[in-house]
Amino acid sequence: MSSPVLALRGVERTYVTEAGALNVLRGVDLDVYPGEVVGLIGPSGSGKSSLLHAAGLLEKPNAGLIALDGRDCSKLSERQRTKMRLSTVGFVYQFHHLLPEFSALDNVAMPAMIAGKGRGEAREAAQVMLEQLGLAQRIEHQPGQMSGGEQQRVAIARALANSPKLLLADEPTGNLDPANSAAVFQALYDQARKRGVAALIATHNMELARYMDRVFALKDGHLVAQRF
Numbered sequence: 464m465s466s467p468v469l470a471l472r473g474v475e476r477t478y479v480t481e482a483g484a485l486n487v488l489r490g491v492d493l494d495v496y497p498g499e500v501v502g503l504i505g506p507s508g509s510g511k512s513s514l515l516h517a518a519g520l521l522e523k524p525n526a527g528l529i530a531l532d533g534r535d536c537s538k539l540s541e542r543q544r545t546k547m548r549l550s551t552v553g554f555v556y557q558f559h560h561l562l563p564e565f566s567a568l569d570n571v572a573m574p575a576m577i578a579g580k581g582r583g584e585a586r587e588a589a590q591v592m593l594e595q596l597g598l599a600q601r602i603e604h605q606p607g608q609m610s611g612g613e614q615q616r617v618a619i620a621r622a623l624a625n626s627p628k629l630l631l632a633d634e635p636t637g638n639l640d641p642a643n644s645a646a647v648f649q650a651l652y653d654q655a656r657k658r659g660v661a662a663l664i665a666t667h668n669m670e671l672a673r674y675m676d677r678v679f680a681l682k683d684g685h686l687v688a689q690r691f
């Protein structure tokens with residue numbers, strides 16, 4: 464079997480609040496392999512976003528080990544973490560966070576350019592991604608000129624355009640009606656599979672969770688396997 468793209472060992476996350484310490488993650492172990500789509504469910508406040516933020520090196524865990532693409536990230540400097548994140552991880556959020564004044568093409572090309580690719584190369588890759596997500600006719604449109612489902616597919620194209628090994632999605636269809644939600648999830652699933660990307664998707668949508676390869680629930684700070 465191939466090695467995991469994402470490996471979490473004993474990951475802990477505690478927030479200090481006025482009401483005291485909140486132990487949200489209490490020792491999370493998880494491996495996600497290339498080409499598999501893993502679901503993360505759990506009630507609101509159970510720590511799904513905290514787990515995704517730790518896995519994507521957006522926030523440091525209080526304890527535990529995070530390895531991306533076989534590399535232990537716990538001792539990296541802030542700069543090295545950013546570099547690792549840009550080269551290895553793509554994010555999709557509930558709200559697309561597209562830049563409103565830029566076209567779909569520019570939105571999708573931007574992360575690759577920030578990561579150091581030339582403009583021409585980044586735009587070419589962006590165009591291919593948008594076409595693969597069925598958005599060939601929307602390339603020059605700005606987000607405000609597109610439907611919610613189209614905007615979210617642009618966000619998926621943006622997350623994948625830089626060929627990440629890991630895709631982290633936080634309620635990627637949470638803002639869509641059921642029909643759009645299913646279509647957008649299908650697009651995300653197909654692209655992750657086709658590209659051999661390891662995907663970890665947090666969702667409240669149990670209907671979508673049924674289609675994931677494995678599903679875990681967060682309960683009292685621990686991952687509980689729901690289905691293998």
Ligand SMILES: Nc1ncnc2c1ncn2[C@@H]1O[C@H](COP(=O)(O)OP(=O)(O)OP(=O)(O)O)[C@@H](O)[C@H]1O
Binds near residue numbers: 480506511512513514
């Ligand atoms: N920066 C922070 N400071 C203090 N508490 C926080 C912080 N971020 C998250 N929390 C708390 O940690 C808990 C877990 O939050 P998190 O957003 O990870 O849950 P979630 O499962 O993603 O929730 P939802 O499904 O509503 O998005 C919540 O009780 C939240 O209020």
